[in-house]
Amino acid sequence: DGGITQSPKYLFRKEGQNVTLSCEQNLNHDAMYWYRQDPGQGLRLIYYSQIVNDFQKGDIAEGYSVSREKKESFPLTVTSAQKNPTAFYLCASSTASGPTYEQYFGPGTRLTVT
Amino acid sequence: GQQVMQIPQYQHVQEGEDFTTYCNSSTTLSNIQWYKQRPGGHPVFLIQLVKSGEVKKQKRLTFQFGEAKKNSSLHITATQTTDVGTYFCAGPNTNAGKSTFGDGTTLTVKP
Numbered sequence: 001d002g003g004i005t006q007s008p009k010y011l012f013r014k015e016g017q018n019v020t021l022s023c024e025q026n027l028n029h030d031a032m033y034w035y036r037q038d039p040g041q042g043l044r045l046i047y048y049s050q051i052v053n054d055f056q057k058g059d060i061a062e063g064y065s066v067s068r069e070k071k072e073s074f075p076l077t078v079t080s081a082q083k084n085p086t087a088f089y090l091c092a093s094s095t096a097s098g099p100t101y102e103q104y105f106g107p108g109t110r111l112t113v114t
Numbered sequence: 115g116q117q118v119m120q121i122p123q124y125q126h127v128q129e130g131e132d133f134t135t136y137c138n139s140s141t142t143l144s145n146i147q148w149y150k151q152r153p154g155g156h157p158v159f160l161i162q163l164v165k166s167g168e169v170k171k172q173k174r175l176t177f178q179f180g181e182a183k184k185n186s187s188l189h190i191t192a193t194q195t196t197d198v199g200t201y202f203c204a205g206p207n208t209n210a211g212k213s214t215f216g217d218g219t220t221l222t223v224k225p
Contacts, residue, residue, distance in 0.1 A: 105157045
């Protein structure tokens with residue numbers, strides 16, 4: 001089956017710790033995205049990557065970092081500098097980068113930091 | 115940056131009633147996409163509109179793109195409990211390569 005996988009589904013961390021969220025796709029998509037969703041709110045873009053070894057900041061990149069060493073993988077690290085890290089994190093991919101391309105979303109990771 | 119506003123934020127309907135959500139932009143959009151997110155789930159692409167005045171239908175769902183390409187709507191006829199979820203519109207951002215999502219309209223359906 002083709003698709004996007006995110007793991008784990010639920011993640012708990014203590015404040016002050018960095019944590020890395022996994023995102024893998026086997027759709028052969030060039031573009032990948034990370035969004036944050038807070039309760040009752042929309043999707044806010046954290047980072048996106050149009051091609052391997054390249055990525056750009058989204059609207060709320062502070063306190064986050066990413067890498068794109070492989071086409072299939074786009075891990076997100078939530079650093080201790082992120083002031084309110086508890087949220088639902090969604091990874092997405094599309095054939096190419098741009099607003100006319102349908103985005104496929106993974107199942108998401110719910111991160112709780114206490 | 116580009117802003118896409120959605121109204122209403124919440125809508126509660128009785129099963130069988132109709133439902134409409136609206137997406138508005140202050141600038142002209144080259145295209146608009148609609149996604150649905152079921153409770154506890156992830157967004158799933160529904161449709162994309164590109165042409166001015168375009169109307170597309172998917173069973174009980176009707177999508178419209180305004181003549182000026184600054185607004186769009188999603189109308190559901192005779193809602194069912196399977197329609198519950200949050201409906202998002204997404205439009206192009208001023209920066210190439212990404213979209214801006216509206217805050218969504220959350221629909222609840224009372225059986």
